Amino acid sequence: MEKLLSRIDRNRIPSHVAVIMDGNGRWARKKNMERIEGHRAGSLSIERLMDDALDLKIKCVSFYAFSTENWSRPAAEVNGLWNLMIEFFDKKLPIMIEKGAKVHHSGTMKKLPKNVRTRIEHAVESTKKNNKIILNFCLNYGSQQEITDSVNKWIETRKENEKITIAKIERNLYTNGLPPVDLMIRTSGEYRLSNFLLWQIAYAELIFVDVLWPDFGKKDLYNAVIEYQKRDRRYGGI
C-alpha cells in the first residue's frame, strides 16, 4: 500500500471524485446472500472511501446511492435501501461531524420517505460549517431531472427575452458550489453512466473498474488516482 501511495503526486490530487457504486447485488449473489447484504457491505465501502479521501485531501466526493430509476426495483429492496441509509446517517453522522465533513445532498427530496428526508436535512444542517471534505450524497438523483429542474427554476424568474446560459443552468444544479468533477469512477465492470452527473462530467476523467462496490478499498482508490494522474487533460487545447 505504501508503495502505491508513493506513486501518487500529492500536488495533483483530484478535487472532486464521483463514484457510481455498482455491483452490490452481484457481490451478494456470488456469496449466496440476499441482495440487501450486498448493500450493507456496500455501506462499509462508503465509510472506507470517506476516510481514504480525507487522508488524500480530496476536497469532495459524490456518492451515487439511489437513482431516479432505482424506484423500478421491488418495493422490498427499495425499502431495505432506505432503512440502510437511515442506519448509516444515524451511526455515521457523529463521525462525519468529528472529522469535519460537510454533507451535501443532490437529488429531489419530494419522493423520499420522510424519515430519510429528516436524516439528510439534519446531516446537512449540522455539518454546514465544516470544511475538511464535502460528502455529496446523490439520493433520488437523476441527471436529466436535475437539468430539467434547473431550467424550470430559471424560468420562474426569467425576464422577457432573457436567454438561458451555461452559467444560469449551472447555478441551479443540485451541485452548485461544489468543485468541478475531476474523476468519475464506476465499479462492477459496467461501462455506462446511468444518468449520473451528465452535465458535471463534461471534462472529467472516467475510470471503469471490474471490482464490485463492496470490495472497493484503499488500493482501488490509489490505483484510480494514479491512473488519473497519467491522463493528459487537454480541455480541447493541444
Ligand code: IPE
Ligand atoms: C448498486 O448495486 C447499488 C444501487 C444501485 C442502490 P446494485 O444493486 O445495482 O448491484 P448489481 O448491479 O445488481 O450487482
Ligand code: IPE
Ligand atoms: C447506478 O446503478 C445507480 C447507482 C449506483 C445508485 P444501477 O445498477 O441502477 O445502474 P444500471 O441499471 O445497471 O444502469
Ligand code: MG
Ligand atoms: Mg447495478
